[in-house]
Amino acid sequence: MPAQPLHLAHIIRSDAEAIAVATELAKRFAVDASVRDRERRLPVAELDEFSASGLWGITVPKAYGGAEVSYVTVAEVIKLISAADPSLGQIPQNHLGVVDILVQTASEAQKQHYFAKVLQGYRFGNAFSEAKSKTAAAFETRIRFDGDSAQIDGEKFYCTGALFAHIVPTVAVNEENQAFISFIERDNPGLTVIDSWDGFGQRTTASGGVTLNAVKVPLDAVIPAHKAFDQPTADGPISQIIQAAVDTGIAIGALEAAKTYARQARPWIDSQQDHGWQDPFTIAAIGDLEWRVHGAEAILAKAGRAVDLALAEPNEDTVANASLIVAQAKVLSTEIALLASSKLFELAGTRSVLGKHNLDRHWRNARTHTLHDPARWKYHLIGNFLLNGVKPARHAWN
Structure with missing residues (x-):
């Protein structure tokens, strides 16, 4: 790079x-x-x-x-x-x-x-997540401070964007298990970015691995990232709203493809219609997908406003509310991305599965990206707050 x-x-x-x-x-x-x-x-x-x-x-x-x-x-x-x-x-x-x-x-x-x-125009990549740690929030990559510099050693995975980055911010923990981010230049000795991502979806994010072998950076290239969660901040909701925006985009792309190919599909024999786009069940299905996509877009915009409020007035309540609304956006965007990318084939007919169309990329992308963090826990987050008044835990996945 x-x-x-x-x-x-x-x-x-x-x-x-x-x-x-x-x-x-x-x-x-x-x-x-x-x-x-x-x-x-x-x-x-x-x-x-x-x-x-x-x-x-x-x-x-x-x-x-x-x-x-x-x-x-x-x-x-x-x-x-x-x-x-x-x-x-x-x-x-x-x-x-x-x-x-x-x-x-x-x-x-x-x-x-x-x-x-x-x-x-400098791009930050990331070396945050680890494939071998106990949970997504656990880090085995270590940072050791020595005078006016720091040394980082470890192994990362799911490093979206690192291959294309000018600077690779890297999360590592000290002896007290506090997380720091080091801003490591892409050509820094000891930093190796590996193009090992072979997922069936999101295929061109190059979300492979990063190894760090005695990587040294000056202290002014290190920030105390743990402080972003010691006090109420919008950092978690910011991370999550971007994930929801990606999934909403996937849903929109899949729905537009469904409209295009449904118009080209043959009518079912019992419909007594001349064209697939006249099929009443196809019409109803497209209408159902359309309102669901618009619903996801509406809650995404509402989530954006909640994040803006949490940034302007950061406190326990505004940050919790941002996490709550963003969680709703995450749920809706996950559901519609998977639904639209699957319904696409039902509405477009058997010919839509031909390799030359590559329409399966919509479902592959939806299924892959919505695994970033489990939507099932968003339902719990929402219900626990509304029913029991329990504020969401503060971390990058809420």
Whole structure:
């Protein structure tokens, strides 16, 4: 990967501009999305265009030169891109999460340094999750502080975006099991990014592995990430709303494909119709999917407003409410992404399963991405809060 962006990024100035840029990019990204999936063609050129557009910098605070758009807009941007290509929609998720953690826990000098890089077009990847730890929130990767530097050793997986990143923020814990994030340059000795992702969906996120062998960074490249959850912050809801936006985008893409191919399907013999699009059951099924997609979009926007409130007035109640509404968005987006991508084949008919159409990519992407964290626990989170007044635990999955 290049040590710096090939071109300085455009700086977006408003919410409206962010949505307009995303709309135009999505049109271009949709053209070869199926080919990229089929051939597992990594979207290097597309990512360069994506980050150069300025969309990766839209959450940088205004005080540091960014647009500081609302999370209603962030969710809309990710949804638009994901409807075109959900792999591209997912890749900036951790980048945007890191920007928020910088807001919450970085020093003033660190904020000035890293926000400037983001606005220039630098991409953060991630080396957060581990495949061998006990839970998703447990880390075996270690950070040891020695004078004016730190050393990181460990092994990571599900490192979405790391292969394409200029900087790889890495989570490691100290002897007290406190989590820190180190901002490791992509060409830092001891950092190895492995293109080992072979999942059947989200095939071009390059969500493979990272190994860290005695990686050294200066102290000014380390932030105390654990502080983002010591006090009420919107960091968890921010992470989750982006996941819900990806799934909502997948649902939209699947529904649009269902409309296209249902119009081309043959009518069932008992319908006494001339065209598949006249079939009353097909019409009703499309109508059912449409309102469900719009319902997911509506709760996604409501979740964005709840996140914005939690950012503006961070306290136990606003953060809990943001987690609650975002959990609802996660449930609805998961359900409709899986339903729409499955119904697509029922409505389009047997010919829709032919390999040349590659329509199964919608279901594969939905099934893969909705596994990011279990929706079954979102139902519990919602019910436990509403019935028993139990606030959601604060972590990156709530």
